[in-house]
Amino acid sequence: MxxxxxxxxxxxxxxxxxxxxxxxxxxxxxxxxxxxxxxxxxxxxxxxxxxxxxxxxxxxxxxxxxxxxxxxxxxxxxxxxxxxxxxxxxxxxxxxxxxxxxxxxxxxxxxxxxxxxxxxxxxxxxxxxxxxxxxxxxxxxxxxxxxxxxxxxxxxxxxxxxxxxxxxxxxxxxxxxxxxxxxxxxxxxxxxxxxRGLSYLEVEVKGADGDLHSGIFGGAVPNPALELCRILTALKGPDGRILVPGFYDKVRDLSPEERAEWATLPFDEEEFRNSVGCQGLSGEAGFTTLERRWARPTLDVNGFLSGFTGEGVKTVLPGKAMAKISCRLVPDQDPEEIAHLVEKEILRLAPDTVEVKVRYHHGGRxxxxxxxxxxxxxxxxxxxxxxxxxxxxxxxxxxxxxxxxxxxxxxxxxxxxxxxxxxxxxxxxxxxxxxxxxxxxxxxxxxxxxxxxxxxxxx
Amino acid sequence: MxxxxxxxxxxxxxxxxxxxxxxxxxxxxxxxxxxxxxxxxxxxxxxxxxxxxxxxxxxxxxxxxxxxxxxxxxxxxxxxxxxxxxxxxxxxxxxxxxxxxxxxxxxxxxxxxxxxxxxxxxxxxxxxxxxxxxxxxxxxxxxxxxxxxxxxxxxxxxxxxxxxxxxxxxxxxxxxxxxxxxxxxxxxxxxxxxxRGLSYLEVEVKGADGDLHSGIFGGAVPNPALELCRILTALKGPDGRILVPGFYDKVRDLSPEERAEWATLPFDEEEFRNSVGCQGLSGEAGFTTLERRWARPTLDVNGFLSGFTGEGVKTVLPGKAMAKISCRLVPDQDPEEIAHLVEKEILRLAPDTVEVKVRYHHGGRxxxxxxxxxxxxxxxxxxxxxxxxxxxxxxxxxxxxxxxxxxxxxxxxxxxxxxxxxxxxxxxxxxxxxxxxxxxxxxxxxxxxxxxxxxxxxx
Known part of the structure; x- marks a missing residue:
């Protein structure tokens, strides 16, 4: 030495x-x-x-x-x-x-x-x-x-x-x-x-063939943006728990030793919240912020686009809605298996009035x-x-x-x-x-x- | 003559x-x-x-x-x-x-x-x-x-x-x-x-101060896109019924005569569906397509934007999400009153982890x-x-x-x-x-x- x-x-x-x-x-x-x-x-x-x-x-x-x-x-x-x-x-x-x-x-x-x-x-x-x-x-x-x-x-x-x-x-x-x-x-x-690993997907919901006049058609033609909201909302509970069947099956539990060790780490929740600038933190019930970030899987919307998004007002009933969603994975989840489970659940949730397509972009273990x-x-x-x-x-x-x-x-x-x-x-x-x-x-x-x-x- | x-x-x-x-x-x-x-x-x-x-x-x-x-x-x-x-x-x-x-x-x-x-x-x-x-x-x-x-x-x-x-x-x-x-x-x-009349609003949900890395922060920082989905989903039931308290209070019911007269109008549901190109029609339960379009109020998402919406993949946790929403109104609903009711319900539904702003663009009786x-x-x-x-x-x-x-x-x-x-x-x-x-x-x-x-x- x-x-x-x-x-x-x-x-x-x-x-x-x-x-x-x-x-x-x-x-x-x-x-x-x-x-x-x-x-x-x-x-x-x-x-x-x-x-x-x-x-x-x-x-x-x-x-x-x-x-x-x-x-x-x-x-x-x-x-x-x-x-x-x-x-x-x-x-x-x-x-x-x-x-x-x-x-x-x-x-x-x-x-x-x-x-x-x-x-x-x-x-x-x-x-x-x-x-x-x-x-x-x-x-x-x-x-x-x-x-x-x-x-x-x-x-x-x-x-x-x-x-x-x-x-x-x-x-x-x-x-x-x-x-x-x-x-x-x-x-x-x-x-x-x-x-953590990653499983990244894109969902497209199609209603009408194009954007329609929301006055002439609104109320009788499905709104793909709202249908996509409904699907995404159903993927995750308000308690932060992901509701896709089988999603947690292969998640390795945090060991009591890990949890104990992480609990001793200097971490100021309020300072962290301030640094990202959000009004409050949220996440899966029953886990600390560090545990949520390091050892628990997530399901996040990375992007959402539908209809008119410029300044001001346009009264369209969108023809399409698109969301990018991704899951951060923890051992021993498999990216392709998770993509498959999420896709299956999205298709199960999709009402038959709209066409829903799910595309798997890529993943990482x-x-x-x-x-x-x-x-x-x-x-x-x-x-x-x-x-x-x-x-x-x-x-x-x-x-x-x-x-x-x-x-x-x-x-x-x-x-x-x-x-x-x-x-x-x-x-x-x-x-x-x-x-x-x-x-x-x-x-x-x-x-x-x-x-x-x-x-x-x-x- | x-x-x-x-x-x-x-x-x-x-x-x-x-x-x-x-x-x-x-x-x-x-x-x-x-x-x-x-x-x-x-x-x-x-x-x-x-x-x-x-x-x-x-x-x-x-x-x-x-x-x-x-x-x-x-x-x-x-x-x-x-x-x-x-x-x-x-x-x-x-x-x-x-x-x-x-x-x-x-x-x-x-x-x-x-x-x-x-x-x-x-x-x-x-x-x-x-x-x-x-x-x-x-x-x-x-x-x-x-x-x-x-x-x-x-x-x-x-x-x-x-x-x-x-x-x-x-x-x-x-x-x-x-x-x-x-x-x-x-x-x-x-x-x-x-x-019908119109009441047009814009909702903005803010989580973090900017887009964050979804790996480093995902799971612990609120996702404004998902929170906005949750709010919008809660505004309208899967049966097409708008769930904003007071929304229907001033809606004048269709008279039996109107319903009877409209029922005799030549209208081919399947032809209409084909003309807009959607997989199925949807709307408020208990009303026909013409009634839904002419005499029932709506709540539609006209646009939704959040995070990364380009080609491919970007693993961001969006800082903001925005939706344009509008209601078509029927007699005797008042545009400003409806805007106020919808805003109130959105703010009630908003979790305290995010900042939610509602802006009333304009309306018409x-x-x-x-x-x-x-x-x-x-x-x-x-x-x-x-x-x-x-x-x-x-x-x-x-x-x-x-x-x-x-x-x-x-x-x-x-x-x-x-x-x-x-x-x-x-x-x-x-x-x-x-x-x-x-x-x-x-x-x-x-x-x-x-x-x-x-x-x-x-x-």
């Missing part, structure tokens, strides 16, 4: 310098004109991986922007850790809102400002620099370490699932480690062990590593050393479909050690990263490798 | 010629560049009124396009009939869909094609030509006849209510006669004695002349002579706010003797009018004046 701390006192500046080199490359994956920058960024990542002592680092083609793969010299008997991250970044617009140029990293108040600092260059780099430190100190790594760093995360990772499937053996590992999320709160290291899994214990000890306090074990309500894809194909647990903070403006102007968390993250990653090695050796 | 028929055989062509003169003037009220045409049209109307033997005819200014007023030589003791119509027309676009130019009247198959034929130049002209015929035959009219022909009907008559109020004495009469609507079906003369009123009997006899069959007495579901404004301010009954047909393309390309109905309409108007005079004399 002291070796690592000592090494850090000497090399911290150098690590920041390497981070800046990465941040200067505008690797915006969505911008076709920046393809050369994407290539240059991938090359710089390869250079830093080799500099960190990885035995092999190379650019691998995908159907889109290339991925970077690296591996340390394989040593039998040691556990294999796969680090996933992404070197592409969000577009920098609107430029005028940046206090310093997005691709000129600038340090202010112990924070480094640039596009990609917290999402995700500054985060995946902690594992690379941890490897560099361990290699420098010990001449080797305590684990077999692999990296897979993609260039298409900000455009939805369209090619990654096929890539993982095709390179299953190359990516084989014992545990997946990702730093691309946030800490629960400043100063509180966080281990994220669960994410929920993901969860058992919070008592040994890799989480190892990560917990490592994070505690780095930040000086026991990390909290949390879930999140959003979906990162690639996590469950990795875990499912490679059949491994994952630990998500995020070092970002909620106010660090990921995807927004003035994106930044706390340098204290950057350095703590590198140490945490180094100790995590040591912990995982010790755990494997003890078996 | 034979005098009038004889006169017609001689002058039919001449009447059509005068109609064509009016139709050639592109009096499009919505088009600022056609202000001179509006003026020219008003002048031509004045010319024809004087030619028809009216004692006085003049252009009167309003806040917008002028109105034309005319009166016959007053003869004490005779009933006064006020004819309302409008000389402005809808825009002629899209021009390429017209088979003959919109302002070059063309006769094909006994129908005259041009913008304004059925709406409303060809309709109001029947009363003018009836006066001309009666004056020619008898040297005088059996009634005191007044005309008020406005130039802003197609833009919503913004200045007419104030004009009526200000010219109450000038417009004073015993009965209002309007030809600006349709016949129930070809060959079936129709007396329209009721129109329902209108009805008792179907057994003597003026309707007189009109019935006149129409029967002209078309050779007893007219049907009907209501309509739409609103013509100006009718109730006239009747309320002048305190008179009205009879709406429409000679248009549903397929004559009012407001659309290839607008036309059946010349048989035009000529029958002139005779009907002449006989109506004689009937009203006889009725007054018999008192």
């Amino acid at each position: 002291s070796d690592i701390n000592t090494y850090f006192q000497v090399h911290a500046q150098e690590f920041e310098k390497d981070l800046c080199t990465l941040l200067r490359i505008p690797s915006v994956s969505t911008d076709a004109e920046r393809k050369p920058d994407m290539q240059a960024c991938a090359q710089e990542v390869v250079r830093q991986l080799l500099q960190a002592g990885m035995e092999e680092a190379r650019i691998m083609p995908t159907g889109g922007h290339p991925a970077v793969f690296a591996t340390s010299k394989p040593r039998p008997g040691r556990p294999t850790v796969l680090v996933y991250g992404h070197y592409d970044v969000q577009p920098e617009t609107p430029l005028e809102l940046w206090e310093s140029p997005p691709f000129q990293p600038t340090v202010r108040d112990g924070k480094i400002y640039a596009r990609g600092t917290t999402d995700d260059k500054g985060q995946f780099l902690i594992h690379l620099k941890a490897a560099q430190a361990l290699n420098a100190i010990h001449g080797e790594l305590p684990v077999n370490l692999k990296f897979i760093l993609e260039g298409e995360e900000e455009i939805g990772s369209p090619n990654l699932p096929a890539f993982i499937e095709e390179n299953k053996d190359l990516l084989a590992c014992d545990v997946l480690v990702i730093s691309d999320t946030g800490m629960y709160a400043p100063g509180i290291p966080s281990l994220l062990y669960g994410l 929920p993901w969860m590593t058992d919070p008592t899994h040994p890799v989480l214990e190892a990560a917990g000890r490592a994070a505690e050393k780095a930040w000086g306090r026991t990390p909290v074990r949390v879930r999140e309500g959003g979906s990162i479909p690639i996590v469950s894809t990795f875990c499912r194909i490679l059949e491994v647990p994952a630990v998500l050690l995020g070092i970002g903070l909620a106010d660090e403006n990921a995807h927004a102007p003035n994106e930044h990263l706390d340098l204290g968390n950057f350095h703590a993250g590198i140490r945490a990653s180094a100790w995590l490798m040591e912990e995982l090695a010790a755990q494997a050796a003890a078996k | 034979s005098d009038i028929n004889t006169y017609f055989q001689v002058h039919a062509q001449e009447f059509e010629k005068d109609l064509c003169t009016l139709l050639r003037i592109p009096s499009v009220s919505t088009d600022a560049e056609r202000k001179p045409d509006m003026q020219a049209c008003a002048q031509e109307v004045v010319r024809q009124l004087l030619q028809a033997g009216m004692e006085e005819a003049r252009i009167m200014p309003t806040g917008g396009h002028p109105a034309v007023f005319a009166t016959s030589k007053p003869r004490p003791g005779r009933p006064t009939v006020l004819v309302y119509g409008h000389y402005d027309v809808q825009p002629e676009t899209p021009l390429e869909l017209w088979e003959s130019p919109p302002f070059q009247p063309t006769v094909r198959d006994g129908k005259i094609y041009a913008r304004g034929t059925t709406d409303d130049k060809g309709q109001f002209l029947i009363h003018l030509k009836a006066a001309q015929a009666l004056n020619a035959i008898h040297g005088e009219l059996p009634v005191n006849l007044k005309f008020i022909l406005e130039g802003e009907e197609e833009i919503g008559s913004p200045n007419l209510p104030a004009f009526i109020e200000e010219n109450k004495d000038l417009l004073a009469c015993d009965v209002l006669v309007i030809s600006d609507t349709g016949m129930y079906a070809p060959g079936i003369p129709s007396l329209l004695y009721g129109l 329902p209108w009805m002349t008792d179907p057994t009123h003597p003026v309707l009997e007189a009109a019935g006899r006149a129409a029967e002579k002209a078309w050779g069959r007893t007219p049907v007495r009907v209501r309509e579901g739409g609103s013509i706010p100006i009718v109730s404004t006239f009747c309320r301010i002048l305190e008179v009954p009205a009879v709406l003797l429409g000679i248009g047909l549903a397929d004559e393309n009012a407001h659309a390309p290839n607008e036309h009018l059946d010349l048989g109905n035009f000529h029958a309409g002139i005779r009907a108007s002449a006989w109506l004046m004689e009937e009203l005079a006889a009725q007054a004399a018999a008192k």
Whole structure:
């Protein structure tokens, strides 16, 4: 432990310098004109991986922007850790809102400002620099370490699932480690062990062939907007309980331990309510706000369109109404199965005066590593050393479909050690990263490798 | 009767010629560049009124396009009939869909094609030509006849209510006669004695301050789209009955006579359903389709907008949801009172987790002349002579706010003797009018004046 701390006192500046080199490359994956920058960024990542002592680092083609793969010299008997991250970044617009140029990293108040600092260059780099430190100190790594760093995360990772499937053996590992999320709160290291999945549908209700005069036809011709309201209302009770038969059948209950642990998290309901600006919070009866957001499935209307929606007045009886609805899913719900159940219930509720069509857009599986899994214990000890306090074990309500894809194909647990903070403006102007968390993250990653090695050796 | 028929055989062509003169003037009220045409049209109307033997005819200014007023030589003791119509027309676009130019009247198959034929130049002209015929035959009219022909009907008559109020004495009469609507079906003369009113509102439901990530916040933050669905659903039962307390309190019941008469009207439910293209008809339980459209109030959603409504997928939890809703009203419902009741119920239904605002856009009173009123009997006899069959007495579901404004301010009954047909393309390309109905309409108007005079004399 002291070796690592000592090494850090000497090399911290150098690590920041390497981070800046990465941040200067505008690797915006969505911008076709920046393809050369994407290539240059991938090359710089390869250079830093080799500099960190990885035995092999190379650019691998995908159907889109290339991925970077690296591996340390394989040593039998040691556990294999796969680090996933992404070197592409969000577009920098609107430029005028940046206090310093997005691709000129600038340090202010112990924070480094640039596009990609917290999402995700500054985060995946902690594992690379941890490897560099361990290699420098010990001449080797305590684990077999692999990296897979993609260039298409900000455009939805369209090619990654096929890539993982095709390179299953190359990516084989014992545990997946990702730093691309946030800490629960400043100063509180966080281990994220669960994410919700998604099932997204669109419903269209058709009445008449087109919009009609509401005076001439109103009262005798079905109103598709009102019929759609009636259907959507019937999908969820006023107590927040989803009324689709079978919806909760595969929902894994929150364990008493999880509920107890989450209850100790600093969370101010009133502050949360204020931050979103709503008059009151609501949700499924019998659960706290955190439980509702992290561990309970939802059914939300994401969009609704029917008839005349401009300024003023138009007396139309709409011909059609459309709603986008989606469910956030929790283990062990299956996106397609839920889509099917919701569709079935919608069609059952539909009156025979209107035509109702349901379309399944897409879905993503929920993901969860058992919070008592040994890799989480190892990560917990490592994070505690780095930040000086026991990390909290949390879930999140959003979906990162690639996590469950990795875990499912490679059949491994994952630990998500995020070092970002909620106010660090990921995807927004003035994106930044706390340098204290950057350095703590590198140490945490180094100790995590040591912990995982010790755990494997003890078996 | 034979005098009038004889006169017609001689002058039919001449009447059509005068109609064509009016139709050639592109009096499009919505088009600022056609202000001179509006003026020219008003002048031509004045010319024809004087030619028809009216004692006085003049252009009167309003806040917008002028109105034309005319009166016959007053003869004490005779009933006064006020004819309302409008000389402005809808825009002629899209021009390429017209088979003959919109302002070059063309006769094909006994129908005259041009913008304004059925709406409303060809309709109001029947009363003018009836006066001309009666004056020619008898040297005088059996009634005191007044005309008020406005130039802003197609833009919503913004200045007419104030004009009526200000010219109450000038417009004073015993009965209002309007030809600006349709016949129930070809060959079936129709007396329209009721129109629905309107009360139009907009509801906004606000949850969070903006759209949120549905994964991070979904399940704990209220969904305004779903809350609005819940509110709207609760306003109307699945049986089509409106659940707003007090909503039906002032609804005048359909009389057994009306129901019986309407039941004899030729109406094919299946043909109607097919014409609107909906899978099934629906409405308030216990009423027929015609009753639902003509004599029962409604509550319809005219528009609904919330969240993401583009192509594909966006996982937002909307911050706001908006719906336009309106009620068609029947006698004796009051638009503002109904707006107030609906608003009150919406606010009562709103959960305290969201902010709900209701805005009253505007309304219009329902209108009805008792179907057994003597003026309707007189009109019935006149129409029967002209078309050779007893007219049907009907209501309509739409609103013509100006009718109730006239009747309320002048305190008179009205009879709406429409000679248009549903397929004559009012407001659309290839607008036309059946010349048989035009000529029958002139005779009907002449006989109506004689009937009203006889009725007054018999008192």
